[in-house]
Amino acid sequence: GAGVSQSPSNKVTEKGKDVELRCDPISGHTALYWYRQSLGQGLEFLIYFQGNSAPDKSGLPSDRFSAERTGGSVSTLTIQRTQQEDSAVYLCASSLMGSGGKETQYFGPGTRLLVL
Amino acid sequence: GENVEQHPSTLSVQEGDSAVIKCTYSDSASNYFPWYKQELGKGPQLIIDIRSNVGEKKDQRIAVTLNKTAKHFSLHITETQPEDSAVYFCAASRTGRRALTFGSGTRLQVQP
Numbered sequence: 001g002a003g004v005s006q007s008p009s010n011k012v013t014e015k016g017k018d019v020e021l022r023c024d025p026i027s028g029h030t031a032l033y034w035y036r037q038s039l040g041q042g043l044e045f046l047i048y049f050q051g052n053s054a055p056d057k058s059g060l061p062s063d064r065f066s067a068e069r070t071g072g073s074v075s076t077l078t079i080q081r082t083q084q085e086d087s088a089v090y091l092c093a094s095s096l097m098g099s100g101g102k103e104t105q106y107f108g109p110g111t112r113l114l115v116l
Numbered sequence: 117g118e119n120v121e122q123h124p125s126t127l128s129v130q131e132g133d134s135a136v137i138k139c140t141y142s143d144s145a146s147n148y149f150p151w152y153k154q155e156l157g158k159g160p161q162l163i164i165d166i167r168s169n170v171g172e173k174k175d176q177r178i179a180v181t182l183n184k185t186a187k188h189f190s191l192h193i194t195e196t197q198p199e200d201s202a203v204y205f206c207a208a209s210r211t212g213r214r215a216l217t218f219g220s221g222t223r224l225q226v227q228p
Contacts, residue, residue: 004159031214033214033215033216035216035218040221041220041221042120042122042205042218042219042220042221043160043205043207043216043218044218045215045216045217048214048215050214056213056214056215058215059215091159091160093159095214103214104150104162104165105150105162105216106162107152107159107160107161108159109157109158109159110158110159
């Protein structure tokens with residue numbers, strides 16, 4: 001079946017503009033995660049959704065970052081007033097609901113964000 | 117919070133040789149340890165994982181070992197092939213916290 005999809009695949013924006021990144025999880029997966037990968041670095045957790053609620057937002061780096069999920073499916077990550085340090089690959093993952101901390105997370109291809 | 121350290125950052129081997137990547141973690145409550153392979157321009161793909169109730173797991177040419185006492189785990193790839201060339205990430209999580217904490221990655225290059 002279809003995997004996790006993300007759009008756009010690439011986004012170039014000017015400093016100070018807002019951007020929206022979209023994630024379509026695997027059908028039936030109730031858990032959804034956003035991670036950020038800076039150039040040459042590992043993945044940094046941003047936020048986790050279970051259904052439409054976000055029980056763990058601990059990784060969001062500032063109040064310029066927000067995310068929502070509707071209908072237990074699609075999620076949008078919004079970055080307001082973008083800064084150059086926001087440039088990174090934003091990865092989305094999804095997993096089936098199950099015993100916490102041990103489900104396989106399946107990743108999308110990412111959105112490459114460049115803030116000029 | 118959890119901290120995962122990964123070594124080496126780059127690894128070059130000849131085709132057919134073995135490759136070993138090592139990770140250490142800080143949170144003794146961590147009980148799930150996946151390994152991901154990331155090819156250029158793609159998202160990470162799970163290649164193998166291990167739970168804390170076992171010490172070793174194998175899947176064809178890939179194996180992972182876990183030493184809970186020392187808080188380290190390793191990925192072993194035998195008979196490496198050029199298509200194994202990629203960036204490999206280790207990660208850790210624990211019951212009650214779904215977020216994965218990742219290592220910084222190892223760039224594996226298999227020379228034909």
